[in-house]
Amino acid sequence: MSERPLLTQLIDALRCLPGVGPKSAQRIAFHLLERDREGGVRLAHVMADAMTRIRRCNHCRTLTEQDLCALCANPNRDGQVLCVVEQPSEILAIEQATDFRGRYFVLGGRLSPLDGIGPRELGLDQLDERLEGRAVREIILAISPTVEGSATAHLIAESAARYGVNLTRIAHGVPLGGELESIDGGTLALAFKGRQQV
Amino acid sequence: MSERPLLTQLIDALRCLPGVGPKSAQRIAFHLLERDREGGVRLAHVMADAMTRIRRCNHCRTLTEQDLCALCANPNRDGQVLCVVEQPSEILAIEQATDFRGRYFVLGGRLSPLDGIGPRELGLDQLDERLEGRAVREIILAISPTVEGSATAHLIAESAARYGVNLTRIAHGVPLGGELESIDGGTLALAFKGRQQV
Ligand SMILES: [Zn+2]
Ligand SMILES: [Zn+2]
Numbered sequence: 001m002s003e004r005p006l007l008t009q010l011i012d013a014l015r016c017l018p019g020v021g022p023k024s025a026q027r028i029a030f031h032l033l034e035r036d037r038e039g040g041v042r043l044a045h046v047m048a049d050a051m052t053r054i055r056r057c058n059h060c061r062t063l064t065e066q067d068l069c070a071l072c073a074n075p076n077r078d079g080q081v082l083c084v085v086e087q088p089s090e091i092l093a094i095e096q097a098t099d100f101r102g103r104y105f106v107l108g109g110r111l112s113p114l115d116g117i118g119p120r121e122l123g124l125d126q127l128d129e130r131l132e133g134r135a136v137r138e139i140i141l142a143i144s145p146t147v148e149g150s151a152t153a154h155l156i157a158e159s160a161a162r163y164g165v166n167l168t169r170i171a172h173g174v175p176l177g178g179e180l181e182s183i184d185g186g187t188l189a190l191a192f193k194g195r196q197q198v
Numbered sequence: 199m200s201e202r203p204l205l206t207q208l209i210d211a212l213r214c215l216p217g218v219g220p221k222s223a224q225r226i227a228f229h230l231l232e233r234d235r236e237g238g239v240r241l242a243h244v245m246a247d248a249m250t251r252i253r254r255c256n257h258c259r260t261l262t263e264q265d266l267c268a269l270c271a272n273p274n275r276d277g278q279v280l281c282v283v284e285q286p287s288e289i290l291a292i293e294q295a296t297d298f299r300g301r302y303f304v305l306g307g308r309l310s311p312l313d314g315i316g317p318r319e320l321g322l323d324q325l326d327e328r329l330e331g332r333a334v335r336e337i338i339l340a341i342s343p344t345v346e347g348s349a350t351a352h353l354i355a356e357s358a359a360r361y362g363v364n365l366t367r368i369a370h371g372v373p374l375g376g377e378l379e380s381i382d383g384g385t386l387a388l389a390f391k392g393r394q395q396v
Contacts, residue, residue, distance in 0.1 A: 006248045006263045013244040016237030017215075018229045026379070030287045031216045032245070033252055033261055039214030040249040046211040048242035050204045050227075051235045063231055065204040089228045181224065 007033075061106040061123050062088040071104060078102045080137040082130070084156060086110060086149070090142060090180040097185030098192045102140070105130070110148035111155065119155055127156070131163040140195055141169035142180065157198060168195040205231075259304040259321050260286040269302060276300045278335040280328070282354060284308060284347070288340060288378040295383035296390040300338070303328070308346035309353065317353055325354070329361040338393055339367035340378065355396060366393040 007029060014025040032040035056062070057069035064070070071077060071091070081102030085091060091104050107122040119125065130136060139160055143149040153169065160167040170191040180188070205227060212223040230238035254260070255267035262268070269275060269289070279300030283289060289302050305320040317323065328334060337358055341347040351367065358365040368389040378386070 005268055006244070006252055007261055009244050010248040013237070013241040016230070016234050016241055017226055023380075026287060026290060028215055029248075030261075030285070032214070032249065034285075036214050037249045039211070040245055043211040043214055044242045044246035044249060046204070046207050047230070047238055048246070050208040051230065051238040051242060054204055054231055063205055063228075070203050087228070087232075089224060092224060182221075 056106075056108075060104050061108060061126070062091055062104060076101075079135055081140065082136050082138070083140045083142055084127070085142045085180070086144065087180075093181040093183070093188060094142065094192070097188040099189075100140075100192060102138075107143075107152065110143075110146065111152040112148050122152065124155060124159065128159050128163075131159055131165055134163070136163075136165050138166040138168060140192075141167065141198070143169070144180070153198075167198045169198055170195050254304075254306075258302050259306060259324070260289055260302060274299075277333055279338065280334050280336070281338045281340055282325070283340045283378070284342065285378075291379040291381070291386060292340065292390070295386040297387075298338075298390060300336075305341075305350065308341070308344065309350040310346050320350065322353060322357065326357050326361075329357055329363055332361070334361075334363050336364040336366060338390075339365065339396070341367070342378070351396075365396045367396055368393050 010029045010033075011022070011025045014020055014028050015022070017025075017028075020028065050065075053065040054063050055065070057064045057072055058067050059072040060069060062069050062071070066073070078101050081100075082105055083094065083100060083102055084105045084107065085094070086107050086109060088106055091106070094100055094104075105123070105127055107124075109117050109122060111117060111119070111122065131139075139156065141153050141156065143153050157167055159165075171193070208227045208231075209220070209223045212218055212226050213220070215223075215226075218226065248263075251263040252261050253263070255262045255270055256265050257270040258267060260267050260269070264271070276299050279298075280303055281292065281298060281300055282303045282305065283292070284305050284307060286304055289304070292298055292302075303321070303325055305322075307315050307320060309315060309317070309320065329337075337354065339351050339354065341351050355365055357363075369391070
């Protein structure tokens with residue numbers, strides 16, 4: 001038995017991309033092979049590198065290949081204001097849409113004890129350490145207003161109260177159930193400006 | 199100056215995929231990093247391999263990493279019937295939709311002298327060699343009915359006449375300007391069955 005043709009292997013492997021079915025996988029494979037091999041080679045190398053080297057920032061838990069991500073390493077960001085998000089992708093959305101110049105903390109999910117996601121999995125002990133240092137003046141919650149999101153927010157509110165940190169959350173305007181990264185920039189900017197005291 | 203973050207490099211590199219804009223590139227990058235690193239690693243390796251090793255079959259000019267593609271190497275295919283297509287992707291579409299059991303020849307484009315695409319670039323000299331061997335009884339043209347496609351078909355008709363090979367073309371039913379690989383299988387199968395003498 002000979003190995004399956006490389007073209008078939010490529011089409012199959014492309015199915016791991018979100019939203020890519022058999023037809024799109026074929027279209028992508030032929031596009032790369034016939035029109036953009038250089039782009040395909042570059043993508044393959046960057047992808048292999050990214051999959052093996054990218055991990056969580058020691059400080060804010062976002063995705064980075066460094067010990068400290070670019071935002072945490074940037075001395076011009078205001079460490080007194082900390083925006084708490086669920087996912088790393090939301091940092092990109094906020095950076096692109098708002099003029100927020102503080103720092104971030106990434107939970108990586110929502111409280112969900114039945115799935116084994118408790119305070120520790122969300123890094124809340126690590127967040128407490130940052131608050132303990134008394135450097136943070138305000139926490140801005142940018143967490144989706146779901147049941148699990150609210151439970152998470154409640155735990156963070158307790159920490160904030162314990163350390164005397166001001167707690168706000170971004171204004172509604174973010175539609176219920178909507179994903180932060182798919183909201184238009186204007187709405188997201190307004191939500192940041194209109195944040196209210198919790 | 200430090201290098202750009204790997205995550206940014208990955209998002210940029212993903213833009214070489216057809217139809218992938220900045221937002222989709224972000225979505226794909228986070229999906230792979232957070233939910234399917236294994237798939238991403240496998241895709242990266244297969245893609246690097248495919249981009250460097252896949253070239254044209256010596257016999258039919260389709261894409262393969264072997265000297266002879268799987269179809270040309272398959273002794274059960276009928277070499278007396280040769281289906282001429284413009285692109286390798288069209289072979290996949292025909293194989294999936296019809297019960298054609300002959301062999302293929304891939305032009306790789308249409309006659310377009312202004313773009314430097316002449317008979318030689320389409321491999322018509324190589325096609326002539328195959329006809330010269332007198333092994334081919336019928337050529338089925340599966341070429342789009344455009345001006346350039348018709349000009350190409352005309353050249354192949356001359357060769358077929360010279361070597362006494364029967365020439366047919368797949369029935370209309372393929373919509374004008376439509377791409378062969380996006381047509382539903384039933385229509386394509388009918389087009390094969392209803393092929394007419396040229
Ligand atoms: Zn960081
Ligand atoms: Zn072949």
